[in-house]
Amino acid sequence: MKRAVRTGWRKALRSILLGLAVLAALVIYAYGFQVTKVNLDEVRSERRQTQLVRILRALAQPDILTYPEEEVTLSAPFYMPCPAVPPQQREINPRQPYLLVTPSCVEPGGRAQVEAFNLEPNADAIIFLVPNSEVTLRLDTLTTDASGHILAEVELPERTSEAEQAIRVVTRQNVGRPRFSRTAYDTWDKIIETVFLALLATTLGTLIAVPLSFLAARNLMKGITISALGLALAILAAPIGVVIGSWIASRLVGWTVSISGSTLVSLSGAVAGTAVAWIVTRWALPPVELAPPPVPVRLARIVALFAAALAAIIGIASISQVLIQAGRAVEGWLPSLVFLGKFVGDLGDILQLLLTGVTALAAAGLMVSLGGKLSRALVVGLPRLGLRFAEMIASVLAGALLLALLGGAWEWLYQVGRPDVTLYLPAGVGAALGLALSLRYGGRDAIPVGLAVYYLARTIFNGLRAIEALIMAVVFVVWVGIGPFAGVLALSLHSIAAMAKLYSEQVESILPGPLEAITATGATRIQTIIYAVIPQIIPPYISFTMYRWDINVRMSTIIGFAGGGGIGFLLFQNINLLNYRAASVQMLAIAIVVATMDYMSSALRERVV
Amino acid sequence: MLSVRQLTKVYEGGVVALRDVTFEVPRGQFLAVIGLSGSGKSTLLRCINRLVEPTSGTVVWGDIDITAAPQEDLRRIRRRIGMVFQHFNLVHRSSVMTNVLAGRLGYVSPAWSLINRFPAADMAKAIHQLERVGIADKAHQRADELSGGQQQRVGVARALMQDPEIILADEPVASLDPVLAHSIMQYLEKINQEDGVTVLCSLHFLDLVHRYADRAIALNEGQLVFDGLPKEIDDRRFKEIYGKDAERVG
Secondary structure (H helix, E strand, C coil): CHHHHHHHHHHHHHHHHHHHHHHHHHHHHHHHHHHCCCCHHHHHCHHHHHHHHHHHHHHCCCCCEECCEEEEEEEEEEEECCCCCCCCCCCCCCCCCEEEEECCECCCCCEEEEEEECCCCCCEEEEEEECCCCCCEEEEEEECCCCCCEEEEEECCCCCEEEEEEEEEEEEEECCCCEECHHHHHHHHHHHHHHHHHHHHHHHHHHHHHHHHHHCCHHHHCCCCECHHHHHHHHHHHHHHHHHHHHHHHHHHHHHHHHCCCHHHHHHHHHHHHHHHHHHHHHHCCCECCCCCCHHHHHHHHHHHHHHHHHHHHHHHHHHHHHHHHHHHHHHHCHHHHHHHHHHHHHHHHHHHHHHHHHHHHHHHHHHHHHHHHHHHHHHHCCHHHHHHHHHHHHHHHHHHHHHHHHHHHHHHHCCCCHHHHHHHHHHHHHHHHHHHHHHHCCCCCECHHHHHHHHHHHHHHHHHHCCHHHHHHHHHHHHCCCHHHHHHHHHHHHHHHHHHHHHHHHHCCCHHHHHHHHHCCCCHHHHHHHHHHHHHHHHHHHHHHHHHHHHHHHHHHHHHHCCCCHHHHHHHHHHCCCHHHHHHHHHHHHHHHHHHHHHHHHHHHHHC | CEEEEEEEEECCCCCEEEEEEEEEECCCCEEEEECCCCCCHHHHHHHHCCCCCCCEEEEEECCEEHHHCCHHHHHHHHCCEEEECCCCCCCCCCEHHHHHHHHHCCCECHHHHHCCCCCHHHHHHHHHHHHHCCCHHHCCCEHHHCCHHHHHHHHHHHHHHCCCCEEEEECCCCCCCHHHHHHHHHHHHHHHHHCCCEEEEECCCHHHHHHHCCEEEEEECCEEEEEECHHHCCHHHHHHHHCCCCCCCC
16 A cells, blocks of 8 residues: 555656656747747748749759840831831831831830740740930840740830831850850869868878877876876987977978989988988898897997988988979970979979978977986886986976977967976976985886876867868968868868777777787787787778778868868858859769768778778 | 786777786696687787787796897797697688698798798698698698688698697687687687697687696686686686576587
């Protein structure tokens, strides 16, 4: 009995809660209606409906085909008012188009019947009154019937003249076969641009997102820890490496460019540089090493590797020179292949730009690893107290450097102009933080630097992903100007963030077994990634890249709305010009291309994965 | 000589997987590690090559303290300890050859393996090891096209590529039928006897322990509860190891 009462109560409570939920939903949707200004009167209004019909009709008639047109003009003499001597009847050939006006003269403001024969069937015909001033007056517009006949009664304006006037009928008729319209050609050009825009953005995005995705994979980053001393030395060493690396690279590239005046010189530079780099690297990095080599050999190897790096920089700079020169040569010889020459030249240019950046990064990496080696040597070699002391000093310096650099960025962005706020204060705070960290984590391999990088990468990717490519395009348009290049950059940036996140989730979901097995063989972290991780992620990576290519094609169709080039630019223009028949062509093109890409990528995905 | 002293592993979240485990393995011994699932066998084997970081205690191998070795020395230590897994842990989409060659990763220069180049000697060695386990004809197939028994043979070949002095086998035959189980165990026995490789092998079935092991240790809830000859495991000992409700099978 008691239980029955309780269940009854519970049921009632449930009903009340349900009622409240329905009520809450009602309020939410009511507010939604108000906020989004749902207006049914507008939907029903006569004026709006006529407009809608007009647009729909225009959209239903895409301006794809045109016919070459020919104007046929028929003319008949006409008098207003009637002259004293009645005008003579003209000769009429009943097989040719001809025009009859009855009567052939009226009093001002009178009416006349206009009849024409043997015109093009179903063509537009315009009836004019042509006074002798030749300022034509349109009287009527109509369409010829299936036999090319028109009959109209026109009211004549008061244009009196003693002289002969004329009634003229002008028809436009399509002659010959249909041709693609100007709009169709423009649309074709732009849709090609759109597809290539998506292609470049996807390629660029993939190239950059793949390596970054490993940084955002928890299972790879979790295990990486570093001692406070190692971290501090790495932070101190990295900027030094960047400075040294970019200095060396820019010097060497500049020198290579200055001596490679002719293709022969740069070609030999390219061959010699890469050959020397390859041979020296082969000597300095023996394929198998059973025991650590003696110190002199190690030193010699370091020197050799450094020389190899210099040779490689010269070699690559020469290659880029060769490319640039080859590009120019192609442009000179084969004017029809100018775009190829320009592409090759641009490749050389990009290579030169990348070379400096990559060298700077590589030097930074080298310095960081040297810092790590130094810290481990110190951990082994120094007495405990000395170690703690060294650690504290390094941490203080590193903290100060890091925050001073951040302060520099702050100064650059906001132009505060007060070094005490943007330099000394951050440096002081950084030093204090470094000290605190070294006291907290000192002595052990305890700072989870891998996880820190993981969270940082994830945060950046999520932030970038949240900004739509359309908005990024606005910034890039300011930088590189309106056009597809801005669209490529914007879509690339968005693709990098989106794909790096998707890829890293794939890395996180790989089987841990092979990872464990490869680690157990003594493989380094990079070897583990190459032998255990990459084989597992290739299918999902390919699949996601194709999916992204799909998305990029769709995005590139509207990136033009923000000035990013592609077909969207044309569509946006035509919509603003109320040229809906042209806009309709572009919409059709977008639909066809997106659907085709969709189908192709899913078919390919099925085959590859 | 491998000596494990007072090894303790407490996982994050407070699960005690190993508690004060101490034992020694002389060079060339075939040691079986037995115990229920979850008794800490896998953790024990993984603490020896530090796939799992022990919480406290030491593992000393010859004159090397494995537990104190810094990361870069770990590479040189691990490459001489082969490992065979219950689920084979092959890289499915790679070829059998690549899987076997992966056993040399601890030896080859990382820079060259980046572009997938192995010395010719290693290639020959890989073929030889595949011949030794009888599947040289499968060298260029994808690993996941092989049957379970064949995959485990690839796993053994991969471990052999390391020129190991110790092989850690973590329930190597638990996913195989009895006939295949014996064939894999015979490979391990052969490696143990012909090459003098120390084998630490965790096993579920006592008949396998009796047939192949020189000595057995048993874990129960992370503690060492038995250390002796396999034939010494009588019914009383059995109940100590597996709990009083357990019944012998096989």
